[in-house]
Amino acid sequence: MNPTNQTALLDFVTRLGDNSLIAGHRLSEWCSKAPYLEEDIAMTNMALDFVGASRILLTYAGEVEGKGRTEDDFAFVRKNEEFRNALLLEQPNGDFAVTTAKHFFYATFNYLLFSELQKSKDETLAGFAAKALKEVTYHLRHANEWVLRLGDGTAESKTRMQNGINEVWRFTVDLFATTEADLLLEQEGIIPNVPELKTKWYEMISDILEKATLAIPDLNAFQQKGSREGKHTEHLSYIVSEMQSIARVYPGVKW
Amino acid sequence: MGEIYKIATTNNKLPTEIWEILKGVVDPEIPVLTVVDMGVIRDILVTETGIEVSITPTYSGCPAMEVISSDIIATLNRNGYSNITIKSVLSPPWTTDWITDEAKEKLRLYGIAPPEHSSADKNVLFGKPKFVNCPQCKSAQTEMISQFGSTACKALWKCLDCKEPFDYFKCI
Numbered sequence: 444m445n446p447t448n449q450t451a452l453l454d455f456v457t458r459l460g461d462n463s464l465i466a467g468h469r470l471s472e473w474c475s476k477a478p479y480l481e482e483d484i485a486m487t488n489m490a491l492d493f494v495g496a497s498r499i500l501l502t503y504a505g506e507v508e509g510k511g512r513t514e515d516d517f518a519f520v521r522k523n524e525e526f527r528n529a530l531l532l533e534q535p536n537g538d539f540a541v542t543t544a545k546h547f548f549y550a551t552f553n554y555l556l557f558s559e560l561q562k563s564k565d566e567t568l569a570g571f572a573a574k575a576l577k578e579v580t581y582h583l584r585h586a587n588e589w590v591l592r593l594g595d596g597t598a599e600s601k602t603r604m605q606n607g608i609n610e611v612w613r614f615t616v617d618l619f620a621t622t623e624a625d626l627l628l629e630q631e632g633i634i635p636n637v638p639e640l641k642t643k644w645y646e647m648i649s650d651i652l653e654k655a656t657l658a659i660p661d662l663n664a665f666q667q668k669g670s671r672e673g674k675h676t677e678h679l680s681y682i683v684s685e686m687q688s689i690a691r692v693y694p695g696v697k698w
Numbered sequence: 699m700g701e702i703y704k705i706a707t708t709n710n711k712l713p714t715e716i717w718e719i720l721k722g723v724v725d726p727e728i729p730v731l732t733v734v735d736m737g738v739i740r741d742i743l744v745t746e747t748g749i750e751v752s753i754t755p756t757y758s759g760c761p762a763m764e765v766i767s768s769d770i771i772a773t774l775n776r777n778g779y780s781n782i783t784i785k786s787v788l789s790p791p792w793t794t795d796w797i798t799d800e801a802k803e804k805l806r807l808y809g810i811a812p813p814e815h816s817s818a819d820k821n822v823l824f825g826k827p828k829f830v831n832c833p834q835c836k837s838a839q840t841e842m843i844s845q846f847g848s849t850a851c852k853a854l855w856k857c858l859d860c861k862e863p864f865d866y867f868k869c870i
Binding site for chain 1: 758759843854
């Protein structure tokens with residue numbers, strides 16, 4: 444692979460790896476604090492799926508880069524501005540409804556992305572996507588069911604679920620953010636056209652929101668952006684400092 | 699006990715021997731099953747420099763995979779083989795379809811309801827399995843409490859007849 448395409452691939456794989464890492468870390472914050480035991484277990488199970496995925500992806504990123512960096516170097520030694528995760532995933536968990544809204548939008552995105560990515564000409568990405576798709580299907584089902592329960596629930600659950608949707612809406616389109624480098628990967632058949640997935644994504648979330656008797660946000664409303672350039676909200680810095688604290692105090696530490 | 703390095707270039711019975719040895723490596727979470735029962739061992743490659751065992755991870759984040767890798771190396775070392783490397787193969791992705799029928803029976807006897815449907819039926823992932831029998835009393839009057847259970851691969855169910863909760867090994 445020529446160096447330009449290699450850089451493009453590194454960028455894209457890092458994007459996916461960081462998505463999983465930050466999503467997993469945020470979701471794990473519910474451990475021991477969820478509204479009831481079965482949900483605590485559900486969320487930590489899904490967080491584990493995410494962290495496992497980030498290990499596979501960030502290890503692959505290191506291999507693509509070819510400079511000997513490991514998954515740990517990517518996770519624990521990079522600075523905020525080097526992270527490429529989507530803005531949605533670094534947002535605080537808020538209440539259960541806000542977390543559900545974030546995961547509803549993210550799981551639907553992943554479901555569509557991985558369905559296409561499993562056809563990638565890159566063997567590792569194709570293999571990863573085929574595997575992750577199965578896990579993400581369970582995530583999607585979980586999120587859909589909670590949106591339906593909370594939206595079509597009591598007056599309070601409906602209010603909270605609607606607030607959750609509204610609060611994180613402006614970070615959703617950033618999931619589909621693309622770069623010029625992505626185009627090279629598309630031409631090689633390595634990745635699908637990600638922005639094109641947005642139409643189907645909006646259809647799927649609108650369908651569930653309608654069934655949940657919730658208001659569907661406008662796709663043309665204001666959207667925050669910048670994650671592909673490493674421009675993040677302040678929230679990422681708190682995640683990164685907590686997540687990296689031990690590795691930074693004891694450089695080179697091993698379990 | 700010294701390490702004996704067995705040279706394998708002319709011995710093509712070696713992969714079979716190793717396969718038999720690996721039938722003794724159990725799943726650390728579900729000790730009635732071996733890694734061969736689970737379909738986790740995909741390939742055994744013997745070369746002049748050593749032995750490469752290819753495994754396929756069950757779930758992306760499954761923590762048992764680390765233990766399984768160490769156990770494979772330790773077991774082969776104990777049997778006199780050295781220079782073992784473990785290769786993780788993502789494609790084709792692991793599926794519960796690879797769990798053998800005997801393994802499913804072992805699961806049932808252990809108290810875990812085995813995966814009921816072929817994962818090729820995509821509807822399985824969007825709806826509940828049509829019926830799951832209680833591994834204790836065999837009743838079909840069972841219901842799901844949570845899709846996520848004690849480990850990544852299991853869901854939590856309960857029996858409406860004998861009232862016992864049980865783990866269900868999810869189709870994937």
